[in-house]
Amino acid sequence: MGNGGAKFKFLSFSGKFRVLHLTWLAFFVSFLVWFNHAPLLLVIQEQLALNDQQVKTLLILNVALTIPARILVGMLVDSYGPRLIYSILLLITGGLCFFFSLATSFEALALARFLLGFAGAGFVIGIRMISEWFPARQLGLAEGIYKGLGNIGSAMAAVSLPVLALWFGGDDGWRYATGITGIIAIVYAGIYYIGVRDTPAGSTYFKPNKSGGLEVTSKLDFVLYLLINIPMYGALALLAWKVEQLELISFNVLLGIWAALVLLYLFQCRKIYSVNTDVFQGAVNRLQRYKFKQVMILSLAYAATFGSELAVVSMLPMFFKTTFAVPVALAGVLGACFAAVDMASCPSGGWISDRFGRKRSLAVLLAGAALGFALLSTITSEWPIAIAVAAMMGSSFFLGSAAGCVFAMVPLIRRSLTGQIAGIVGAYGNIGAVMFLTVFSFVETSTFFMVIGATIAVAAAAAMLLDEPADTMIEVLPDGTVQSVAMH
Known part of the structure; x- marks a missing residue:
């Protein structure tokens, strides 16, 4: 389960702590993408003349796919490793940000928001990655840091995206702001793939014997x-x-x-x-x-x-x-x-x-x-x-x-x-x-x-x-x- 002494060196950026920092940042980016619409909804509603029911529907659709996506992504990460699956998830959801930012109808917005619910599955990937690198006596703290810092992605979206939209200005300000989150996700997909490994050197990455469902034992x-x-x-x-x-x-x-x-x-x-x-x-x-x-x-x-x-x-x-x-x-x-x-x-x-x-x-x-x-x-x-x-x-x-x-x-x-x-x-x-x-x-x-x-x-x-x-x-x-x- 990864080596590691008794000290938890949070400010270190080598070994398992490098993996921790790069992984919570991946979770941060996936949450930034997942909630990039929330602070801009009033502007989007005005620009595309959406009624209140349509806005409520976008909020519902944004979380709908996350439920089955977490199950599917959990299977994929066990079979193919967190490094590859996190990178692919960030690439796909980055592309979907462009789809959302270019939408000109409620139907296109709704489909983009539904598909972007997939970004919420990123959380599952990091849980496996962190568990590969940290010993059990430090695992709770490491997973807690991963979850706590990654969750700030939604808060960062709320703070930064309206400012970005205003900076670009005009009717398309919200489009540029949400599009930029897509660029961030795609760039970070490459950084993450290059920057981490699935396990410490010499460790075995255990995979399930069968795919398609969880193996039970009774x-x-x-x-x-x-x-x-x-x-x-x-x-x-x-x-x-x-x-x-x-x-x-x-x-x-x-x-x-x-x-x-x-x-x-x-x-x-x-x-x-x-x-x-x-x-x-x-x-x-x-x-x-x-x-x-x-x-x-x-x-x-x-x-x-x-x-x-x-x-x-x-x-x-x-x-x-x-x-x-x-x-x-x-x-x-x-x-x-x-x-x-x-x-x-x-x-x-x-x-x-x-x-x-x-x-x-x-x-x-x-x-x-x-x-x-x-x-x-x-x-x-x-x-x-x-x-x-x-x-x-x-x-x-x-x-x-x-x-x-x-x-x-x-x-x-x-x-x-x-x-x-x-x-x-x-x-x-x-x-x-x-x-x-x-x-x-x-x-x-x-x-x-x-x-x-x-x-x-x-x-x-x-x-x-x-x-x-x-x-x-x-x-x-x-x-x-x-x-x-x-x-x-």
């Missing part, structure tokens, strides 16, 4: 694997329903999409069975087994943490504006504080996990986040605004730290399947966001916060059922050789 795990995929299709079905509610597709088209999703799920079940026929032909060697419950519990925890984070970030400015009657600009700043805390909390959660144990750290931090949201649900206009902001930032710290803990554990389940496992867990972050935002559209804000708190509390209870990662991991090479990987 009949029960096979059933659980089939079940865990259902919410992914449910989230896509829900997104399609939202588009139909905006009257942009007919009910018959919606039924067609739903039928296609059912057929796709059945096709995936067949593929999963073909990958896992071994578990029906006899028991898998005890040494090679891993427990799929680990994947399920971490998926639930990530849906509760990152899912609620995405949902809350989108509604907090309006919450502060309506509750405390503050100006729009100040409400935006107060809402942004929630996301800003994530930059520090993800590495903190990873470090806590490295230091105090994976299972216990995750359970405690989830419990803290659940209590935080229970507190947020009691906020009224009578509260001093400073106390409300402090409660919100405290909740955000527990939430981001718990998310950091999740990805401190993901690479310690099965090395050769890390990309696919990260893909499933990462997809559940988006599923959680879809679920929470749907709940938000039906209930009061206080109820919304209570639903989040209750979901996180369930995840905290489930975390107690996790197994602490073992000191060694068994991998089987393509020639059948069994190799023990030390996890220290």
